[in-house]
Amino acid sequence: MRGQNRGPAKLTLYIAVLASLAYLGGGIGLIASSQSFGVLPEPGLLRYSMGALLIIYGAFRAYRAYLRFQENE
Numbered sequence: 001m002r003g004q005n006r007g008p009a010k011l012t013l014y015i016a017v018l019a020s021l022a023y024l025g026g027g028i029g030l031i032a033s034s035q036s037f038g039v040l041p042e043p044g045l046l047r048y049s050m051g052a053l054l055i056i057y058g059a060f061r062a063y064r065a066y067l068r069f070q071e072n073e
């Protein structure tokens with residue numbers, strides 16, 4: 001299977017890495033931002049727990065992308 005086209009697999013891997021970074025950045029941004037402009041919840045337990053959940057999920061996705069990267073080598 002040397003001649004197999006691996007382009008879609010690499011693209012999927014890169015999208016998984018970008019998604020994990022987006023979740024991590026969203027969680028950090030949710031925790032760190034002080035102004036919500038009426039869209040996000042007010043600072044408090046709900047907001048910080050949502051941010052922590054996004055960070056944990058982003059780390060999980062990054063770990064899965066890392067495992068997939070190791071598998072493709």
